[in-house]
Amino acid sequence: MREFSFSSEERQNDIESILKERKRKIATQQIVFTVILIAILIIIGLWIGKNILYTEFDGYINADLNTLRHADDIYVLEVNKKVGDFIVPGDTLLSYVYSNIFYSHESTDSEPTVVIQNRNMRVDYGLARQDLEVLKVRIKELKKQLETEDHNIRFGLSDNLKKMKIEQELAEAEEQYNAQRRKLGVLWNALDQTKKAVQKTYNNNSGFLRVQDMRNVELMKELGLVRYSIAVDSGIVTKVYVPELTLVLRGEPIISLQSFDLHRNNLSVVTYVMPREMKHINRNTQAEVIVNDDVSFTASVLMLGTRTEEIPGELRSTLSRDHTAVIVVMGVDTGQVIPFWTLVKNIPVRIRINNIESKMQEDDVTDYMMFHTTYGLIRPDDKYYKTVQKEQPDTTLRDTLLILNE
Numbered sequence: 001m002r003e004f005s006f007s008s009e010e011r012q013n014d015i016e017s018i019l020k021e022r023k024r025k026i027a028t029q030q031i032v033f034t035v036i037l038i039a040i041l042i043i044i045g046l047w048i049g050k051n052i053l054y055t056e057f058d059g060y061i062n063a064d065l066n067t068l069r070h071a072d073d074i075y076v077l078e079v080n081k082k083v084g085d086f087i088v089p090g091d092t093l094l095s096y097v098y099s100n101i102f103y104s105h106e107s108t109d110s111e112p113t114v115v116i117q118n119r120n121m122r123v124d125y126g127l128a129r130q131d132l133e134v135l136k137v138r139i140k141e142l143k144k145q146l147e148t149e150d151h152n153i154r155f156g157l158s159d160n161l162k163k164m165k166i167e168q169e170l171a172e173a174e175e176q177y178n179a180q181r182r183k184l185g186v187l188w189n190a191l192d193q194t195k196k197a198v199q200k201t202y203n204n205n206s207g208f209l210r211v212q213d214m215r216n217v218e219l220m221k222e223l224g225l226v227r228y229s230i231a232v233d234s235g236i237v238t239k240v241y242v243p244e245l246t247l248v249l250r251g252e253p254i255i256s257l258q259s260f261d262l263h264r265n266n267l268s269v270v271t272y273v274m275p276r277e278m279k280h281i282n283r284n285t286q287a288e289v290i291v292n293d294d295v296s297f298t299a300s301v302l303m304l305g306t307r308t309e310e311i312p313g314e315l316r317s318t319l320s321r322d323h324t325a326v327i328v329v330m331g332v333d334t335g336q337v338i339p340f341w342t343l344v345k346n347i348p349v350r351i352r353i354n355n356i357e358s359k360m361q362e363d364d365v366t367d368y369m370m371f372h373t374t375y376g377l378i379r380p381d382d383k384y385y386k387t388v389q390k391e392q393p394d395t396t397l398r399d400t401l402l403i404l405n406e
Helices: 009-053 114-154 160-203 211-215 217-222 275-280 355-362 384-390 397-405
Strands: 054-062 066-068 074-079 093-099 227-230 237-240 246-248 257-258 268-273 284-292 296-310 326-331 348-354 370-372 376-378
Touching: 054 275, 074 217, 114 160, 211 217, 257 268, 268 348, 284 326, 348 355, 348 376, 355 370
Parallel strands: none
Antiparallel strands: 054 268, 054 348, 066 257, 074 093, 074 246, 093 227, 237 257, 268 326, 284 296, 284 348, 296 326, 370 376
């Protein structure tokens, strides 16, 4: 074989450098490929381990909202709260009048006489008050003139003739003032009587106000027709459905409130569980409820599979024909500090269950409800179970059914 030789030492050094560089690149590539392979294996291992160790379900937070409605058709005058306002018991939420006080015909001929009298009386009373204020100002001015005239008389700048004239005018003005006050009292009594007559007409559920009077809030208040909705619990206003001066029909929502006491509003975690996955849950199961990467809390089973719901479209698998899930309801465990926003109605969550812990708890479960085709529904406090327990204290409810079946 012909021996290969380099023509020069310099060329030999170049070739050696190229070979070293190639070896270095190959070594680097091997390291990178090894790291990637290890990372892939770790990810696969974690995924397999997670699926073996944990089972996750979709679900949502349920917390009832207090939605204010009315049993009659009403006309909302003023809304005293807006979205985001905190309320305490006793706060006024809105003012309104019953819509049946307005009659549908625009013709004034159909307006009750008592309403016309009340309106005219209110006009007369208002004019009388204005006249009384004018007389009050007149008396004040005359008294000021009289003081000035006394001053001028002391220094010889005037005589008593002008003073006597001012005193006469003052006496007449005071007499007119007193007469006007008596007239105002009479008008007030008459106005009060017509107001009571209007109230009586209102209590008979007959329309007596014109449609154009709907927006006259002061008139409604003056007639004593305004009613108020008062808050009975602490909470926050989440939505206002109607503006002011709006007709609201019976049963329509007006204001929604979220109570601060969520437990009184049936706070729970509703979990969608496919029938094939019910084996992972029992009545002693405690789960981790995951809202996002930063917020999670624990919850325990309250109700296990007594109803079903259709899975929302966005949660269905495109390859699955399962559209209905068993509903498991969980209660939020006490002693936790959780952001309020995470516990409002319909927040989507993931429910994670530790399969190993759940399996260990299942071994101790004795409070499953079972249905026996002869004896019916059997619970741990039933006499059948207690009878077997006396003879065999360690018998589970499941085994009790088998014994009863023998």
